[in-house]
Amino acid sequence: MPQPAADTVTEGQPGLIVPKTERGRRTLRALLDAAALEFGANGFHATGITDITRRAGVALGSFYTYFASKEDIFRALVSDLSGQVKTEVAPHVEAAPDALSRERAALAGFLDFVTRQQLIYRIIDEAEFVAPDAYQGHYRKTVARIAARLEDGAAKGELRAGVGEVEAWAIAGMNVFLGLRYGVWGEGEELSEVVARAHRLVAEGLGRR
Amino acid sequence: MPQPAADTVTEGQPGLIVPKTERGRRTLRALLDAAALEFGANGFHATGITDITRRAGVALGSFYTYFASKEDIFRALVSDLSGQVKTEVAPHVEAAPDALSRERAALAGFLDFVTRQQLIYRIIDEAEFVAPDAYQGHYRKTVARIAARLEDGAAKGELRAGVGEVEAWAIAGMNVFLGLRYGVWGEGEELSEVVARAHRLVAEGLGRR
DNA sequence: GTGAAACATGAATCAATATTCAACTTGAAA
DNA sequence: TTTCAAGTTGAATATTGATTCATGTTTCAC
Known part of the structure; x- marks a missing residue:
């Protein structure tokens, strides 16, 4: 059960997961970069989670390994x-x-x-x-x-x-x-x-x- | 068919219907006032058309007599x-x-x-x-x-x-x-x-x- | 008073999409 | 080489909520 384990958390950002492996860090960064491009171009509401994961080259489900919701990212x-x-x-x-x-x-x-x-x-x-x-x-x-x-x-x-x-x-x-x-x-x-x-x-x- | 007849239009606001009867003007104003309260309190995306019509005391369908869409209002x-x-x-x-x-x-x-x-x-x-x-x-x-x-x-x-x-x-x-x-x-x-x-x-x- | 235009109604439609989940893969420590 | 935590996958779910429409009521010019 890959529930985002409330584990390590960066500076006061509750809910932000810190990956434990290199692979995880890469995925997290890919998601953030993709989200910046998509949100920047189309705004929050017009952007779907799938837009972000598609651009990041990551499966839809993986999004929720790192973020609890769209607002979270x-x-x-x-x-x-x-x-x-x-x-x-x-x-x-x-x-x-x-x-x-x-x-x-x-x-x-x-x-x-x-x-x-x-x-x-x-x-x-x-x-x-x-x-x-x-x-x-x-x-x-x-x-x-x-x-x-x-x-x-x-x-x-x-x-x-x-x-x-x-x-x-x-x-x-x-x-x-x-x-x-x-x-x-x-x-x-x-x-x-x-x-x-x-x-x-x-x-x-x-x-x- | 109450399609918003592209009829009279106020100053450069395409799509804005001008009611022809007193009753219509009252409804339009009630919708605008209600929308101001709802959008102001909850923001655009958290506000539903039903929230607006409920507060205005008007049926859901009437909304589309005056506005073509949520963005329009x-x-x-x-x-x-x-x-x-x-x-x-x-x-x-x-x-x-x-x-x-x-x-x-x-x-x-x-x-x-x-x-x-x-x-x-x-x-x-x-x-x-x-x-x-x-x-x-x-x-x-x-x-x-x-x-x-x-x-x-x-x-x-x-x-x-x-x-x-x-x-x-x-x-x-x-x-x-x-x-x-x-x-x-x-x-x-x-x-x-x-x-x-x-x-x-x-x-x-x-x-x- | 009558008829047509204007306005009102709200159940039904319909598409979008955020989120869940159960099964699968990877990689490194022991 | 085994093991297991960490990470990955994408089809299925479930809800939401904007918009449509067929029918009913009101208004007002004539």
């Missing part, structure tokens, strides 16, 4: 991709010399990621409805990173004092919408121009000096 | 709500004396709307996946209004020159995320504080003066 995917976004953007940010340019670098890195991984990125967005907990988790973590950067910048005197969580949510929203409009829906607009304009807004605001 | 609803958001926010904006306070008023009005109409508001968000065209339409219109305000402000010398579409998308994203975080997920944070902070970001940016 979606949740796992969101964690996976949340990590990817962070990993892609981080080096850009770290290379920047001061607080303001760190925010510009974060936006530039994010726009770049979204543009290259449009389908993939939509999965995170759809999580708002398919896996709200995973969605909240992703953005709470993202915003916490931004807020930490801002507070650090303020402490160093590179930003005005008092910036914090609200400003971080505002910036996150800005970035996400610019990503949607110019990264996903974009029709060849110059991304560096978008970054420059958005950054000026963040740095100086809209008022006359 | 969802689309109609998004248009409906898009109009409501605009109508709710507009008076706040118009009462404001200058460009910068207009943006503050818009955010304040929007946060207020989202807080009072949380369930309703989620429908617009879910449209990104259920009715992408309606979703794009909503935001393109919203952003066009913001951009027009900004350009007007710049022309009057109340804002710096050169602000436009990119800035408008940035502000829209800011507002939406603040609405999600403090309006929908909020746990009693002081909204006026949120508005004040976000507005200072828009007016002055994060840099030191």
Whole structure:
């Protein structure tokens, strides 16, 4: 009886099975990769388990060795991709010399990621409805990173004092919408121009000096 | 044969039937209202046609007198709500004396709307996946209004020159995320504080003066 | 008052598909 | 070489729920 034995479990992701053999790890990865492509292209509800297993080159039944349900694999995917976004953007940010340019670098890195991984990125967005907990988790973590950067910048005197969580949510929203409009829906607009304009807004605001 | 006769159609919404009698108008409205509650509370896919008709106090079959499909009523609803958001926010904006306070008023009005109409508001968000065209339409219109305000402000010398579409998308994203975080997920944070902070970001940016 | 168009009804249809299950295979440790 | 836990398989199940349709009722213009 191959009931997903509640055995080893990765970081707080209840229900996520960790394979014990190399063969198992390969199958698990194949399923996740296939799911990313299918969910990204067709969305959660239009994607069938068979679409995923077919693309992964795996039997239908094997799916349930690794995931308890369709929602389960979606949740796992969101964690996976949340990590990817962070990993892609981080080096850009770290290379920047001061607080303001760190925010510009974060936006530039994010726009770049979204543009290259449009389908993939939509999965995170759809999580708002398919896996709200995973969605909240992703953005709470993202915003916490931004807020930490801002507070650090303020402490160093590179930003005005008092910036914090609200400003971080505002910036996150800005970035996400610019990503949607110019990264996903974009029709060849110059991304560096978008970054420059958005950054000026963040740095100086809209008022006359 | 009560096939939705392709007859009169409201503003560019193909497939939307306009009832010819008072009774029909009442039923249509009951369906839209019920759908808003059900979709808002349970989401598109968890909501059945029967949930909508039951709540509306109408027979299952009557649904198809007015809508060709479940997606059809969802689309109609998004248009409906898009109009409501605009109508709710507009008076706040118009009462404001200058460009910068207009943006503050818009955010304040929007946060207020989202807080009072949380369930309703989620429908617009879910449209990104259920009715992408309606979703794009909503935001393109919203952003066009913001951009027009900004350009007007710049022309009057109340804002710096050169602000436009990119800035408008940035502000829209800011507002939406603040609405999600403090309006929908909020746990009693002081909204006026949120508005004040976000507005200072828009007016002055994060840099030191 | 009459007739036709508009609207209402809900049981029956019908396709989709997530999930289960019992039998089979693999691979590595003993 | 045997053994067994781990992994694989895909046909069968079971439910769900959107859509159809044939029939009944209401409205209103004439």
